[in-house]
Amino acid sequence: MVGFLEFVDDALGTNFNAPVYDPKKGRAKMAKVIDKALEQHSSGKTPPVRSWKTGNNGATSFSPKLDGKPVLIGGKATNFIPSERFADALTVLKKDVQAGALDKEIKAALEGDKASSGSSRGNRGPSTGLGNKAQPDNAEWMAKFVGKYGPAPGEGYVPNSKGTKWVSAANAARGKKAKGVS
Numbered sequence: 039m040v041g042f043l044e045f046v047d048d049a050l051g052t053n054f055n056a057p058v059y060d061p062k063k064g065r066a067k068m069a070k071v072i073d074k075a076l077e078q079h080s081s082g083k084t085p086p087v088r089s090w091k092t093g094n095n096g097a098t099s100f101s102p103k104l105d106g107k108p109v110l111i112g113g114k115a116t117n118f119i120p121s122e123r124f125a126d127a128l129t130v131l132k133k134d135v136q137a138g139a140l141d142k143e144i145k146a147a148l149e150g151d152k153a154s155s156g157s158s159r160g161n162r163g164p165s166t167g168l169g170n171k172a173q174p175d176n177a178e179w180m181a182k183f184v185g186k187y188g189p190a191p192g193e194g195y196v197p198n199s200k201g202t203k204w205v206s207a208a209n210a211a212r213g214k215k216a217k218g219v220s
Contacts, residue, residue, distance in 0.1 A: 064144040065135050068109060071102045072132045079124055090124070098124040109147040111140065 075090045077083075079098070089102045101108060101116040108115035111131070119127045134140055183197050187204060190196075195204045 059145050059149065061138060061141045061145070064104075064141065064148055065138070067104050067148070068102065068135045068140065068144050069132055071104065071109075072128050072135065075100065075102075076125060076128045076132075079128075092121055093118075096121050100124070100128075104144065104147045107147045107150055109140070110143050 071089055075088065078085065078088055079090060079092075084092075090098055090100045092098045097118045098121045099116050099118050100111075102111070103109065111117055135144070179201075180197075183201060184190075187197075187202075190204055194207045196207050196210050197203070198205045198210060
C-alpha cells in the first residue's frame with residue numbers, strides 16, 4: 039500500500055472538475071461580436087444594445103463584451119476609432135482574434151479573471167459602479183461620495199448607479215440593492 043501512496047498528490051484535486059477553456063470557442067464568440075458590430079455599423083442599424091457607438095466627433099467607440107464582461111483590448115474596455123475606419127479596424131481585429139492574438143483577453147472576459155489580462159483596468163482608476171456614465175473627475179467624484187456616504191462597508195462594494203448608496207459589485211451589475219446596506 040505504501041508504494042501506491044507515493045503516487046498520490048492531493049493537490050491535484052484542486053480544480054479537478056473545473057471546465058477547461060477552449061480558445062477556439064472563445065475566438066468564435068468574439069468573432070461573432072465583431073461580425074455583429076460590423077454588420078450593424080455598415081447597414082446603419084443602431085439598436086439600443088450594441089458594442090459600438092458613434093459619437094458627435096466623427097469617432098466610433100467599441101466596447102466588446104462576452105457574457106456581459108468586457109474584453110480588454112490594449113488594457114481598455116473601450117477603444118475609439120475614426121468612424122470612416124471602423125469597418126477596417128474590425129476586420130483587422132477579427133483576423134487578430136482568429137490568429138489567437140487576443141486569447142488571453144478573451145479568456146479573462148469569459149472566466150472573469152482580470153488578473154490574467156495584464157492591465158485589468160488600464161489607466162481608468164477605481165470603478166464608481168456607474169457603468170458608462172463618465173464622471174468629470176472620477177477620483178474627485180469618488181472622494182465626494184465617500185465623504186457623504188462613508189467608506190465602503192466591505193471589499194467589493196461600489197456606489198449604485200444613482201450614486202446614492204453602496205451596493206455589492208455583483209448586485210450593482212444586476213441593479214439590485216445589497217442586503218443590509220443602505
